[in-house]
Amino acid sequence: MTAITDVAAYLAEFDDIPGTRVFTAKRARAGYHLNQFAMSLMKPENRERFKADERAYLDEWPMSEAQKQGLLDRDYNRLLDLGGNVYFLAKVFSTDGLSFVQAVSTMTGMSVEDYQAMMVAGGRSAKGARSIRDKN
C-alpha cells in the first residue's frame, strides 16, 4: 500500500473533524511549556506550590499570558486551542481532585450528570460528528 507522505494534506483533513483538536506538531510546539508546566504537577511539592499561589507558580514558566489565563480559568477547550494536550492537562485537573469524566464533561458544554448519563446510555454517537464538510 502507498504510505501518506504529503504532510499538508494529511494535516488538512484533521480540521474537518467537529469538536476535536488533534495534537499536531503545530500544537505541540505552541503548547510545549504549557504541557511541561502541567507535567511538573506530577511532583507533590510542585502541586503544593501551585495550589498555594497559582499565579506565582505559572509566572515561573515561559508561557503566553493567554495560556496562563486559560489555566487560571480551567478553560480546557481554550487550553487545547493553545497547544495543551489532554494527558498533560490531566495533571492540572487531577491536582483539583477532578476525575477524567468530571473534567472532560466541562469541554462538552454538558453538566457532569448529563455527560455521565450520555456515557451510560452508550456514549455520543458518531453519526453527524464525523465531518464538518460532509455533515455525517
Place this chain on the structure above:
Amino acid sequence: MARITAGIGCSHIPVLGFAHDHKKTQEPIFKPAFDGFDWTRQWMKEDAKPDVVILVYNDHASFFDMKVIPTFAIGCGERFGICDEGFGPRPVPEVEGSPDLAWHIAQSLVLDEFDMTIVNEMDVDHGLTVPLTMMYGEVDKWPVKVIPLAVNVVTYPPPSGNRCWALGEAIARAVASFPEDLNVQVWGTGGMSHQLQGPRAGLINAEWDNRFLDGLTGDSDTLRTIQHVEYLRETGSEGIEMVMWLIMRGALGKSTRAIHRHYHVPVSNTALGHIVLEPVG
C-alpha cells in the same frame, strides 16, 4: 526456540486499575467490565502460562513528557518501576523485564530496518499495568516477565497502522530466531473508541469497534490500511490507540482464531474491548 503462542487485545482504562486497587470490581458499574476477563484469567493460569509478554502500550505523559518522543521504544531493562501518575504509584508489583530476549528483539528489529529506541530505565504507567491486572488479578509478583514496547500515539503523527502491523511481523521473526525455548505472548493495548477532549468528547462507536474486532480474526489484513483520519472520525481522538493492537495482530502471522472476546460500554469515557487470539497454521 521461542514461539509466539497467543495475542491479546485489551483496553487499558485507568479507572479499571483504580477499581481493582480499591476492591470495587464487584460494584455494579464495574462488574460487567471485569466479568469478561474471568475466562482469560483462568486460561492464563491453567492453559496459556506464558513465560514472557511483549506488552505494546503507550505512555500517557507519565514517564515520557514532551522532551523526547520515541515512536517505538523497547524496554530492555531488568525491571520497570510503577509510575506515580499524580496519586501515588498503583499498589501493584514491580514489573520484571526479560533483558536477554528484549535485547535480542531490539537487535533483530534494527537489522530488520525497524529503528527502535532502546530504553534501559523507565517506569511504566496504567497503559501497561492495567492489562496485567485484568489478566492476572491480585498477585504478589507478576507471574510473567514483560518486555514493554511503548508507542507514541499522543503527538501526531503516530506510526501508521500498516507500519505497526509490519513491526509485529518483524517481532515474530525476531522471536522465532531466539534460541531459548520460551512461550511468548504479544499484547496490544489501548482503545477502543473514546474521545477525552473537546466538545465531541464522549464519542463511542460500538459498530466500528466490533468490525475492528472481527477484522483481527481470520486471514484478512484489511485493518492495516485504515488511515489515522478514519480512527479519528469514527472512534474519537483517543481511538487512535487501536493501531497498537495491529502490532499484536501482525505478530500472529497469516491467520488467527479468536478464543475469547468481550466488549462493554462504557467504562468511564471509554469503550472496553478485549480479545484473545491464537495463530492458526
